[in-house]
Amino acid sequence: MSENTPRNEHGDAEVIDFPTMVPLPQEVREGQENTPDSGKPPTSERVTHDDAADDAGEEAPPVRVDAQLDAYRAQGADFLAELAERAQSQRPIVPAWAHSKEEAAHTLRWVVAYYAHVAAYQATRSPKYLLKLAARTPRGTVRAVGGFTRWVLDWEGEGARVEAAKRNDAETYLKLSRQRDRRVRARAIVAVLVAITLLIAAILVAGAPTWAQWSTLAGLVILLGLIGAPADRPLIDRAALPQQVAKLDSDVVVRAFGAIGISAITQAQAKGKDGITFASAITRDGPGWRADIDLPIGVTAADVMERRARLASALRRPLGCVWPEGDPGVHEGRLVLWVGDRDLSKRGLLTWALAKTGRHDFFAPVPFGEDPRGRAVGVPLFQHNVLIGSLPGQGKTAAVRVLTGGAALDPSVQLWPHELKGSGDLDPYERVSHRFVSGIDDTSIGYAAESMRLLREEVMRRAPALKKLPRDICPDKRITRDIADKRSVGLFPLVAIFDECQNLFAHPFYGAQAGEDAEFIIKVGRALGVVLILATQRPDKDSLPTGVSANVSVRFCLKVGGQVENDMILGTSSYKNGIRATVFRPEVDAGNGYLVGVNATPTVVRTAYLDQVATDQVAQRAHALRTAAGTLTGIAAGQDSAPVTQVDLLADICAVAPVSDGKVWSETVVDRLAELRPDAYGAWAELEADAKANQLAAALKPYGISTIQIGRRISGKVVNRRGIDPAPIAAMVTQRNKGRSGG
Template sequence: MSHPTPNPDDRSDDTEVSNVVAFPIPTTEQPDEVEESGALVELDHGDEVEVLDGEIVGDDEGPRPTLPAELAGPARRELLPIIPAWLADRDQFEATVRWAWTYCHHTARYHAVRVPLYTLKLTAASPRGLGRAVMAWQRWAFDTESRALRQSTIDAADPSAYLALSRQRDDHVRTRLRVSAVTAFLSALGLGVVWLMYPEAMQTVLLWTVVVSIVAFGLLGRREDKPIVRAAVLGQQASKLTPDVVVRAFVGAGLCKEDNPVTFAQPIQREGRGWLAVVDLPYGKHAAQAVGKRESLASGLNVNPITVFIDADPVSARRVRLWVSDVDVFAQKPVTSPLAGMDEFDFWQPIPFGLDARDRKVMLPLIWSSLLVGAIPRMGKTFSARIPTAAAALDPYVELFVFNGKGDGAWRAFEKVAVAYGAGVRDQVMELLVTTLRRMVADMNDRFERMAKLPVDVCPEAKLTPAMARNKRLNMPLTVLSIDEVQRYLEHPEYGAEVLALLTDLVKVGPAAGYMLILATQKPDGKVIPDSLRGQIGSRFAMKVMTWQASDTILGAGSYQAGMDASKLSRAHKGVGILLGSDDSELAEQGGQIVRTHLLSSADVEVMCDRGRALRSALGLLKGMAAGETPTVETTGSVLDDVASALTAVAGNAAGAHTEVVLARLAEMRPEFYDGWTGSTLAGALKAYGVEPTQVWGTTPEGEKKNRQGYKRDAVIAAQSARIDRGE
């Protein structure tokens, strides 16, 4: 059977030419015919096939043609709910009834108050309307619309056509004048009869005649720029979202055309405090394009962009869910976090973080992930970062470490439960932070070594489990490190590079060993927080920033093109940001969503830390500074000084030593700090001093002479001298 080649000229602009001949897209009438059992369907090459339940049937052998998806049977069809969601769900039903009452009540009151004004407007416009009515009757009665046609026959010097048109016009005029005269006579006769037979009702009839005349002539005489009746709009609260408005918005946004509009997967309905429209884009368009057109859609809907929310529907790549709120949902009073009322919390469970635009709870899972929070000052960054930190405080099996780069009292309550706590960037705090990070990296590597030796039933998937984390004998508790204003530590001239290297090492592989980081910054700069660290953080929360580049820095490259731009958030919306999961967590599956975080006041945090301290004390799990212990802090020099000492010890007068040799010597010098360090950790710590690894001729641990990556002694000594000259 030969198939004709499709003609490219017959296709629309949105259709691609292919060398494979497809079935024609059916018209809207075809599916109803195909659904009938045994219906005959004619294909584009002229053959007819019998369709039964969406399948081609027949006795012939050999390959059968395949029906397109549009003609497929029930297996390809989406099952719609039998009872609409707004009717099946009690909350949705109540929301719908409330909206209907608000709309009807407001509309009735609005127009009732303005009846006198409408009367004056109609009366003032009625003379103009009467004049327009007279002129319209004159044009109709004397057939003035045919004047141009008769003139054209005169210009063409066609007397026969002119005479025919003139006779036709005369017939029309006579007939229409007679109709007008009869109508006027009958109307006058009717009024006369009423006056003679029902004289007492004449006054009422005349009154209604005047009223109807004023209304009719007033409406006819109204001006386009001065409507008699305006819509009874109560902000957006009573504005109904209609299909015409939705189609207009998508056409205006360039997501469809007037001759190929969007279609509706279900009727527009109320959902929460807004309207929900589930829309299918034209074939070839996808949901990501619609998400990126949020502001254009808001313009087409004639609403504020902050009230428009659009996201992809997993049913189809071209299906989107458009939700338009009645009010600015993010300007509402913040909701107190449910954590404030909890006696205890299991950190293995997702953390209640806030509410989305539809007032649905947003849960933040931090197991196997870390969190980066970024915003300009006074947008609620510290409050947001304290939520997961407070959740960790309520879990007695979590070891908590807190550092506040700003140095204020916003985090002071966590001293009651934190193994280590530091505020500011004084030398003692920097040394405590570096000491803490070194020990964490060493412990992380030790955990992996020990987990590798455990049976599979104890440590499945080579990850920490709740049972392992709560087993005191294994000593592998969940460990949460929360650092506010982390940029102040990363910019430190002496320890900044080492802090960056250690944090990067923890973020890369630490979650599997039970290490979770919460980092907050008001300086989302790619230089301050490079991608080596930022790119490894699984969850991001971006509140108001100044530029889309800063938004991309927090949320990740490409988020702006995907329609996520924290610079578009309003300064008035404290604690509101875009939450995005960039790893393989459940949060990542949901995509970027605007979230209004829960509120945890300083008083709430104080009470929660008291509960956390009591829980730890009861279980004998209070440790470190919270238990009154004085932290052991290493104050003898920096990594640069240690590397210089190590090179002197292992290389002597030689040019340098291999990286593994330097690491082995560092571990001997201070095992509590350098155990578990890798070449990348050391390279990151020395980078700030201008010392880079290079090829070095030296002796390997096996006693062989080889060229390998290492460090030259002269470069390290020169970096030490430069640091002294700078007064560091």
Template structure:
């Protein structure tokens, strides 16, 4: 008895069987066997072995329409416009030229091999004809007659073989006569090119006869890849092994929503899968590893895509070979043409070779990975896109101080690299001042946008016209922070930096300020308030891109809580994948993306072009324009002393922080009691109990502050 998983009549039975059962819910008997037979005779099963060419099938197998109307172009895209035609012709000419050159260089070797195997072919052909003449295949029959002591049969066979040999001898004699006379006549009368063609044909034929099947004379210039075929049985085996259904239980069988076939790109096999009722797309995503095992392919070759028509239906695509091991190629930004930040930025290719873009505007983007997996290159690719829009104001802050970002000084309004002191000053202070300025700008933008007339600023939101009009002074701003965890681990100054970053990542995107932040330590730093703010900063990014991480827990920190439970785990990416990561939150899909490559030379070329564009547009500003950014250095002791009222012998830290925030909001708006305590104590001021309304809390004595000021003056 055949099992259901091996019976082609059951291949599309999940949905069909359920429909029959539902339709006949009130009936006493449902003849499922009869229904199976009827459907099998109608040819509705999908036991179709894939071949090497695309086959027409259901909607998921066919190419997606290129227009909202659902119509495909009458003329293929690659032949629709003159640039596309030229590109297609150039590709064909390039391949043809390569093959001609490849074979031309090897033609002498081909000739030698052909002559050798043609000689062997002469011997083999002569041997075959001699065997044919002598009727060797009859030898066993005559031997059998002799063994059976049947002289009559033996004599009959003998007479027949003699007659056959005579007739075949005459055929061979005519063949020899034809060759012996025809060849000299042809040699004497035919043109040289006819002789050449005939000789080539004879040599090719004899070489084919003499050559063993595993010995090729002509080496292929291009090699077509070999891949594992996927058919219905294999798919069913994989899904049942993964626990997504059961072949012997009613309503628990896997069905097919389309015929199986090659995908339009020719790089894999795909089919629409109907899970049993109650099973969901999320179940299939979670079981992706088990499905790959059942298909006997690598996990990186199996991709599951949601079908909008049903939550139990999805498209299974099995790549012929690992698609993530192939680089996406150079960035299209190398054309150095102006970009528009209001349009999506090119980011890379997904697992199926489709272009992936990222909407930077209105978003904050988090990029995380282990070291040397392409994290900085991914962030820099987005920064280069922003740089080529001359109306975008850039701020580049690299806590790691790597060379990768240095050339952005050509276009950045403000930039800081590393943590060591430079000619521009302390990078940490530059970061702090830049964030303060951005916060003030964001607050000012909200106030001014709310006052603009509705015909200029609909719904009080920034528009492209406002952003590009210098009279409003509200250009789109893009802030890039690499290794931002370093700014959360600088001691006292980190408290204000952390507070500013949390505020900005929550509020700034809606004001046209983009944040792109990269880190190799998404788990956080230290403890206390700064650690809490780090987590808040990390978790307030809308778009996440995770290259390879060390564990699924770290992957979840980058991609967001619940990513692993949905089947997205960047720790499963191979170490050899450079610039490959999972993009979540940029669209409805969560693709695995191979980012475009822009190395240091490419980045420099693009940034030089970006600077020229900004000079022509008159938008070069800040450090890139050679401006000396004034940095305000507050005298913390003097500020603290100024808020302690006359007659007070001291003040509690909470009181000091509140008074400073009220009187000097531009410098101390986000100050906390812990922060001001740490700063004042660093000057040797003791933290002591200070009584207020009968309650003693920690604070500073007026005499201690005055003494610290005196010591500093004396020094």
């Protein structure tokens, strides 16, 4: 070791950390050697942190490998890498709408419908156009004769000749006069030939059939009418008015994104940058404009979606025109901004595709509505369960009618509608239903609960039946179209609708068991052809069991009041992720909602509308299809439905706990009820003592009756337990019976 070796204060050799060195590519080193300063002795073939620090007189930042690779590419050596980078940003040869059969078919239908509309519009106005042409014929005749005369006499050169005479330019005047004479002589010959031709044509027409004479006259009227048309009043009306909305351009979008309150964007724009980048040019997409935008790092599409109202304000467009959505297939920061020409809520009522004609195949999506771009949207029922929620009056019933109509128009489907508010919204479908009920009373709720029980039994029956099918008939152990059409197999599709299902699930007596049955059906039944369609206007944990809301696969949420209701229908964290049905405006946006579980991303859909008359027409067609197929069963075939045990809790309590007995413990009442009606109350009797009291208290709560503490002396000790006082219950039953009898 040399004596000049650095040592520390203890005399030991000091360990020196050499700087990290990254070798440059050979091409870069050769480029450095050929620079004007190449005569200087090279400092090193490596770039080190210490070298950079020595040159600057202070510590320099580390040299990034990316920078060296950029220098390497600058030498033109990595041609293939550059080409690969450019290839990633190539624009598609085939437009986006042509990549999908559905998109291409929709575009083709739109083009055909547009020109069909134009043709029909103009055809219906042809008499008007003929009258206008006839009215303009005299003016056209004067114009034609006058123009031809001016041409023959060379009046267009008259001004030049007059100007030459005023200037006393004899030479020019004589030249122009000789030119005019030559023209007039030649044109006069043409005029004579034209006159002879017209005379011969008139003679021929005079001797022609009547249809030829009228055709010639019509042709003259059209020709002269066109000649006589004023320049400011065109003959043909426009079948489609031009759009009055401004084109969406990048400057407008950049300015709008700077105003919605996302700090990463506003900070970038404060430094003179755009804050966002465009993945492709803004293009026309259906009845609107589409912009594919890459948001700053750390900003997600949900951050923009929750600021939709601000974005609409910044773009100066109605809220119903602005629809931002994510594109997770690219990355979470990719945003697809679609800005329509018209407010979605102002498109008017959307006619259902199957309202007038046609039948449906249960194994295909039911036509449901349109998205903001005017593209058709369908909802699959096969192997799916559907949950619909909204505030009252926002279009929930119309959505239920559409899906029920789709199921009804497949004659192989067995239909079980339950309308649990008694308004009669689904009454037309009774004629094609196996089971049907409409009402809000306890009997109707009990009927619906019985249906849930029967559906659960049906699911349990189908599982072994499907398993027993030969492999050549059912290779994938799933119901197919062929299996559904084999009525003897008994694996036909079964669709049960429960509108206002909160009245069933929140019922004090039937609710708990119905919720358990529904959860079982949703989890198991979808693979066996049993489908539930649930609709509610009160989505909360009490009226919509979490096991039910968490397991449905297709969700449609119209206007709701808050985050809890939003997430109960659309799924946990939907509100946080920007999928907010709270943004829809009451009544204005009725029929608009978020559809989840059909497409890769949540989609805004405007549902088709079926009123009572249209629903009745659909039901009549469905009845005809089922009559021809021989698939009418149950109520539709005039058969009695399964009996329903009618339970009157208050009357039963009066029977087992008369007023003369005084106050009674809850567990005693439950035991007596179970002995009175084992089928109805037997499950209560199997509970523990406290659970019996809780069950009875929950069942009496909707009637406004509360349990009380009752003390009893047992073996010399006072024991307090919850119980009831039969007197108020008896008085309530007496008053109710008087009201029913009209007394």
